[in-house]
Amino acid sequence: MTKQLIDQIEGEASIRFDMKENMVDFATIAFPHFRGMEAILEGKPALDALVVTPRVCGICGHAHLMASVRAMESAYADANEPVQLTAKADTIREVTLVLEMIQNHFKWIYLVIMPELAKLRPEKIALTPLKGAYAASLASKALASFAGQWPHSSYMLPGGVSCDPTHLERIKAQSLVDELISFFEKECAGTALDDFLAFDSCHDFNALESDIGEIERALTAAGMHKKGFAYDRFMVLGEHRFTNPAKVMQTRLLQADEKHVKTHSAYSPSEKTFAKNACYKDEFYECGPLSRAMASNVELIKSMHRRFKDSAYSRVMARIFETARLLDHARDMLGSLALNEDSLIPPKPITGISGCGVGVVEAPRGPLIHRVEIEEGIIKSYEIVTPTQWNIGSSVKENPTPAQLAMMGNVTMEEALFIFRTFDVCSVCTTH
Amino acid sequence: MHCASDRDRPTLIWLQGVTCNGNTHSFLNLPYLPQLLAKYDLLYHPLLPASSTLSEVVQCKRPCDVLVFEGAYDPLMKRHEVLLSELLDYYGMRAGHIIGVGSCASFGGMFKASAPQRNSGLIFDESESSGPLLALKNKVINLSGCPVHPEWLGYTLSMIADNKEIKVDTLHRPLELYSHLVHHGCTRNEYFEWKVDAKAFGLKEGCLFYLQGCRAPMTHASCNRILWNDVSSKTRSGTPCFGCTEPDFPRNDLFHTKTNMSIPEDVPLGVPKRSYLTITGIAKAFHIERLEGKLIDDKTAD
Ligand code: SF4
Numbered sequence: 001m002t003k004q005l006i007d008q009i010e011g012e013a014s015i016r017f018d019m020k021e022n023m024v025d026f027a028t029i030a031f032p033h034f035r036g037m038e039a040i041l042e043g044k045p046a047l048d049a050l051v052v053t054p055r056v057c058g059i060c061g062h063a064h065l066m067a068s069v070r071a072m073e074s075a076y077a078d079a080n081e082p083v084q085l086t087a088k089a090d091t092i093r094e095v096t097l098v099l100e101m102i103q104n105h106f107k108w109i110y111l112v113i114m115p116e117l118a119k120l121r122p123e124k125i126a127l128t129p130l131k132g133a134y135a136a137s138l139a140s141k142a143l144a145s146f147a148g149q150w151p152h153s154s155y156m157l158p159g160g161v162s163c164d165p166t167h168l169e170r171i172k173a174q175s176l177v178d179e180l181i182s183f184f185e186k187e188c189a190g191t192a193l194d195d196f197l198a199f200d201s202c203h204d205f206n207a208l209e210s211d212i213g214e215i216e217r218a219l220t221a222a223g224m225h226k227k228g229f230a231y232d233r234f235m236v237l238g239e240h241r242f243t244n245p246a247k248v249m250q251t252r253l254l255q256a257d258e259k260h261v262k263t264h265s266a267y268s269p270s271e272k273t274f275a276k277n278a279c280y281k282d283e284f285y286e287c288g289p290l291s292r293a294m295a296s297n298v299e300l301i302k303s304m305h306r307r308f309k310d311s312a313y314s315r316v317m318a319r320i321f322e323t324a325r326l327l328d329h330a331r332d333m334l335g336s337l338a339l340n341e342d343s344l345i346p347p348k349p350i351t352g353i354s355g356c357g358v359g360v361v362e363a364p365r366g367p368l369i370h371r372v373e374i375e376e377g378i379i380k381s382y383e384i385v386t387p388t389q390w391n392i393g394s395s396v397k398e399n400p401t402p403a404q405l406a407m408m409g410n411v412t413m414e415e416a417l418f419i420f421r422t423f424d425v426c427s428v429c430t431t432h
Numbered sequence: 433m434h435c436a437s438d439r440d441r442p443t444l445i446w447l448q449g450v451t452c453n454g455n456t457h458s459f460l461n462l463p464y465l466p467q468l469l470a471k472y473d474l475l476y477h478p479l480l481p482a483s484s485t486l487s488e489v490v491q492c493k494r495p496c497d498v499l500v501f502e503g504a505y506d507p508l509m510k511r512h513e514v515l516l517s518e519l520l521d522y523y524g525m526r527a528g529h530i531i532g533v534g535s536c537a538s539f540g541g542m543f544k545a546s547a548p549q550r551n552s553g554l555i556f557d558e559s560e561s562s563g564p565l566l567a568l569k570n571k572v573i574n575l576s577g578c579p580v581h582p583e584w585l586g587y588t589l590s591m592i593a594d595n596k597e598i599k600v601d602t603l604h605r606p607l608e609l610y611s612h613l614v615h616h617g618c619t620r621n622e623y624f625e626w627k628v629d630a631k632a633f634g635l636k637e638g639c640l641f642y643l644q645g646c647r648a649p650m651t652h653a654s655c656n657r658i659l660w661n662d663v664s665s666k667t668r669s670g671t672p673c674f675g676c677t678e679p680d681f682p683r684n685d686l687f688h689t690k691t692n693m694s695i696p697e698d699v700p701l702g703v704p705k706r707s708y709l710t711i712t713g714i715a716k717a718f719h720i721e722r723l724e725g726k727l728i729d730d731k732t733a734d
């Protein structure tokens with residue numbers, strides 16, 4: 001058994017590999033750190049969750065904020081006090097969520113995937129981590145035009161958003177997104193965004209003289225289109241304009257409902273772990289950009305999937321392609337954002353609310369669920385299920401989690417370490 | 433790659449205690465990040481490529497001129513199987529400067545609550561002098577905030593690289609960053625002056641001090657002077673200041689002002705309560721039409 005410590009993944013993890021003839025036979029994953037966010041929330045006034053839960057995670061705190069506010073609004077509905085949301089508030093929430101995803105994906109491409117790929121293919125990849133940081137900072141700037149700041153904003157409240165933007169803020173955000181799109185075209189894709197989005201085969205990536213072309217070629221050269229397969233079943237649970245909730249079995253779309261989601265203790269026989277595995281009706285599913293593309297019938301990704309299934313290649317390229325789709329989506333939403341509505345319709349004070357609520361959003365890595373029980377405005381219980389719990393659980397060999405399965409079989413340890421990161425691991429979210 | 437000039441550049445190691453990674457991500461937003469990084473020999477950072485791995489750093493054999501520490505200190509916590517206390521002892525002794533980034537590293541912050549009996553900041557447990565590096569406190573600079581503002585860290589690291597002295601307050605925070613209150617520079621100041629409260633969330637009109645819990649008049653930080661992400665701040669976007677740079681963060685009931693006879697229980701820093709009461713009475717006697725309605729009547733013309 002070989003133990004590998006993993007860092008630079010939003011925290012820390014360790015993987016124990018069982019090797020057979022230099023190939024990975026089985027691997028278990030442990031997450032050693034724990035903060036007890038759910039316990040911290042118990043007994044607090046409900047709205048405080050809007051400040052506490054973004055602190056679960058430095059890179060996707062905004063997704064936590066949105067899951068939290070949706071959970072509270074659902075508790076209002078449970079108490080027969082349904083909350084109204086204007087189209088304006090709804091769009092602003094959605095734009096900022098999408099911008100957070102964009103910054104996440106840029107960081108992952110330049111700070112995670114390229115350096116990790118370089119370890120497998122050192123002669124091929126030029127490392128430019130600060131390009132990722134710069135692109136991400138543009139996205140968070142646009143986000144902060146509405147949210148006040150990023151990371152850790154708390155600008156959503158039951159009934160809407162706290163900001164009351166004019167077209168000045170909208171134009172500012174739009175100019176930042178335009179700048180980011182130019183950056184993407186020039187520095188990442190090597191082609192116009194619209195042309196990139198019109199690709200109809202993954203061959204088209206191959207011809208690009210750019211970072212994305214380089215990544216695609218390196219993935220193929222490393223054989224990643226033939227490795228890293230998980231279950232070929234996908235889960236999307238958040239309702240958004242860029243994707244829809246679905247359970248995807250290979251290519252069949254079926255309905256999915258958050259109420260079938262449960263967590264179980266992770267299996268880690270030789271090391272303490274604080275992680276739990278998330279399951280849908282006791283089965284493991286992969287989540288994240290590849291799943292969202294499958295659930296919303298993105299043609300290019302479906303054709304990629306026909307050839308390369310849920311390989312490490314598909315997982316990486318789906319996230320890159322989602323970055324482009326989200327840039328386009330953010331540009332559209334900002335262009336059409338109408339401001340002549342209320343930012344927030346005040347609901348009844350939450351001190352008068354007792355009920356249970358669920359908030360589900362798609363975070364950068366997949367479905368994020370917050371479940372809350374409120375009694376007269378005070379949090380009785382709070383439960384958080386994060387995307388990494390779906391992808392990177394740790395279970396027994398007979399029933400491995402998606403990441404375990406993807407690392408098993410015809411894969412060396414070095415390749416397994418790369419495949420592990422194709423899921424975009426977030427340790428701080430996992431154990432929260 | 434190491435070049436000859438590496439020897440002249442100070443070495444920097446960034447370690448983490450109990451954290452959410454928020455300070456790490458905040459730092460990546462610094463507009464002059466490339467220029468700043470060029471002044472340092474980065475040995476380890478939780479996300480940026482650096483010349484050492486964490487496994488090498490935890491062996492306690494690397495040099496370290498500047499130690500950056502993010503997150504609360506938990507005496508039982510290990511990084512790559514080595515106790516934080518060992519890492520802090522070794523690198524803290526050797527470093528010329530130790531920077532606690534974020535309120536967790538400064539005072540315990542959000543993650544003091546993870547283990548209230550054990551967790552603390554580097555030299556303060558909330559406002560009490562206590563913590564693993566108390567003996568080295570003269571080298572410690574606290575950059576409280578949840579998370580730290582990138583420019584505050586940019587300022588501190590630039591000052592150190594340029595060999596300039598940083599003056600600090602009693603909580604070891606740089607005076608140039610923490611002498612102002614968050615209230616300074618808020619776009620709602622006019623409403624504050626005339627005691628006009630925001631009637632609800634989601635409005636650009638009104639001050640958030642009277643009902644919505646704004647702590648800015650009691651909170652040391654430059655959020656409204658050096659804007660967040662170069663564009664905004666909490667109060668500008670209608671969110672109350674939660675006082676995240678102070679030792680008592682996070683307080684309870686953050687979106688609500690505790691009042692006494694309809695006057696906020698905590699009054700602006702340095703103002704005697706009685707005087708504040710008087711002045712409030714006078715200010716409220718004015719009816720300033722401009723501040724009573726909408727600033728832009730039909731909002732925006734769509
Ligand atoms: S909202 Fe807060 S920061 Fe702004 S003026 Fe009022 S008290 Fe000051």
